[in-house]
Amino acid sequence: MYETSDIRKGLKVTMDGKPFIVVDFQHVKPGKGRAFTRTKLKNLISGAVLERTFFTGDKLESAELEEHTMQYLYPEGDKFVFMNTENYEQVTLDGEQVGDAKDFLLDNLEVQVLFYEGRPISITLPTFVEMQITHCEPGIRGDTASGTTKPATLSTGRAIQVPLFVEDGEWVRIDTRNGDYVERVKR
Amino acid sequence: MPASPQILELRSRLLGALRAFFAARGFVEIDPPVLVRAPAPEPHIDAVPVRGGWLRTSPELHMKRLLARGLPRIYSIGPCFRAGERTARHREEFCLLEWYRADADYRDLMLDVELLLRQAAQAAIGGEVFRYQGRGVDLGIVERRTVREALATEAGIADPDSLDDDRWSVAIGTQVEPKLGRGRLTILADYPISQGGLARRHPDDPHTVERFEAYVEGIELANGWSELTDPAEQRARFERDRARRAVMGKDDYPLDEEFLTELSKVGRAAGIALGVDRLVMLLADRAEMGDVLAFDERD
Numbered sequence: 001m002y003e004t005s006d007i008r009k010g011l012k013v014t015m016d017g018k019p020f021i022v023v024d025f026q027h028v029k030p031g032k033g034r035a036f037t038r039t040k041l042k043n044l045i046s047g048a049v050l051e052r053t054f055f056t057g058d059k060l061e062s063a064e065l066e067e068h069t070m071q072y073l074y075p076e077g078d079k080f081v082f083m084n085t086e087n088y089e090q091v092t093l094d095g096e097q098v099g100d101a102k103d104f105l106l107d108n109l110e111v112q113v114l115f116y117e118g119r120p121i122s123i124t125l126p127t128f129v130e131m132q133i134t135h136c137e138p139g140i141r142g143d144t145a146s147g148t149t150k151p152a153t154l155s156t157g158r159a160i161q162v163p164l165f166v167e168d169g170e171w172v173r174i175d176t177r178n179g180d181y182v183e184r185v186k187r
Numbered sequence: 188m189p190a191s192p193q194i195l196e197l198r199s200r201l202l203g204a205l206r207a208f209f210a211a212r213g214f215v216e217i218d219p220p221v222l223v224r225a226p227a228p229e230p231h232i233d234a235v236p237v238r239g240g241w242l243r244t245s246p247e248l249h250m251k252r253l254l255a256r257g258l259p260r261i262y263s264i265g266p267c268f269r270a271g272e273r274t275a276r277h278r279e280e281f282c283l284l285e286w287y288r289a290d291a292d293y294r295d296l297m298l299d300v301e302l303l304l305r306q307a308a309q310a311a312i313g314g315e316v317f318r319y320q321g322r323g324v325d326l327g328i329v330e331r332r333t334v335r336e337a338l339a340t341e342a343g344i345a346d347p348d349s350l351d352d353d354r355w356s357v358a359i360g361t362q363v364e365p366k367l368g369r370g371r372l373t374i375l376a377d378y379p380i381s382q383g384g385l386a387r388r389h390p391d392d393p394h395t396v397e398r399f400e401a402y403v404e405g406i407e408l409a410n411g412w413s414e415l416t417d418p419a420e421q422r423a424r425f426e427r428d429r430a431r432r433a434v435m436g437k438d439d440y441p442l443d444e445e446f447l448t449e450l451s452k453v454g455r456a457a458g459i460a461l462g463v464d465r466l467v468m469l470l471a472d473r474a475e476m477g478d479v480l481a482f483d484e485r486d
């Protein structure tokens with residue numbers, strides 16, 4: 001159990017049987033009134049953010065969460081199979097749990113899988129991944145400065161914007177937080 | 188981060204200006220006890236326990252006893268302690284200025300606050316017009332609002348008496364306070380009796396007390412009132428607040444019988460507390476109290 005004074009960004013708590021993470025908070029104590037803490041909490045399963053006010057003396061239930069490094073193995077129907085790199089146990093997450101991260105899931109990619117009370121609920125990608133361009137218009141040689149971009153498709157089908165000089169079949173580094181092109185890489 | 192040398196210099200000039208303000212008006216500086224045996228029982232203020240009693244949460248009870256002994260104008264500047272308080276504008280240990288006037292009421296203190304803030308700003312930063320967190324402030328602009336009007340206007344609450352403690356706190360803390368003192372000094376006056384503490388009942392409205400707070404840019408700087416000097420009513424309010432503390436499972440504080448005895452000798456009077464650290468924050472353009480303290484012990 002946590003007290004309101006324990007509230008800080010990143011604290012993970014259980015409410016109504018679901019895990020939440022504190023994304024923002026403000027301790028308030030007006031005049032001689034009762035102190036309280038306004039929080040913004042993100043549901044770690046649905047991603048929905050809600051606001052909740054806790055008063056001094058209120059208790060918050062901690063959330064039993066663990067993160068394990070796991071390797072992506074293969075898709076299974078509309079699900080995704082991962083393997084714990086330490087004990088080789090396999091777990092399956094559904095499309096909703098993996099979300100947009102599926103666009104950057106390459107075979108053997110190592111990701112962090114979050115478990116709530118022993119069940120996998122979401123994954124966190126590495127910030128940068130290297131992926132191959134499977135389709136784009138021919139490159140314009142020498143144009144490394146104009147800043148103009150063109151559409152390209154990654155091996156997972158995800159569409160991104162790349163500079164004009166990038167060629168079909170090349171490998172590029174992608175920022176998984178926003179899907180932005182970072183640079184070309186030699187493979 | 189701890190205060191820069193520039194902020195500590197500002198703080199020192201400010202303390203000098205506060206003392207000069209009171210010296211010029213014939214006030215006597217007092218050093219009331221820090222270790223006390225009977226803190227005032229307020230529902231939401233908790234004293235730090237030490238061997239032999241508690242650290243003072245405010246010098247209020249002792250200061251009023253001195254009024255009773257014939258000192259008509261007194262002030263005190265020094266540390267006070269409130270257990271567990273820590274926000275951007277709270278610390279467990281903080282510096283409190285209190286002053287008391289015999290033969291005065293809360294309106295006299297409103298004037299004191301207006302003048303004091305302007306003189307303090309002059310001494311500390313060379314003028315009463317300045318910027319705070321990107322906004323212009325002019326301490327020469329003063330507005331007075333009542334709690335009833337501000338709750339209605341800012342929070343849509345028609346009847347302050349209908350609010351329980353928690354709803355009062357949230358309405359004031361999230362909807363009203365941030366709107367007060369925008370670019371100016373706002374005096375928020377006439378509190379419901381449930382928030383009355385040691386304040387005298389308003390003669391025209393028995394549901395309110397003659398209490399006010401002073402705000403600049405949403406920061407509560409000072410809290411003052413016409414003193415309740417009726418020992419019987421004071422005892423009843425102490426008992427009410429002890430009961431509220433008991434319901435919340437908080438420490439019980441003994442009744443300060445010496446205070447209650449001497450209170451009958453206090454005539455008409457008014458007293459006020461002003462957070463010195465918060466005034467430094469305002470004048471030094473800082474949003475975090477830790478930035479204006481020479482040492483912020485828990486960091």
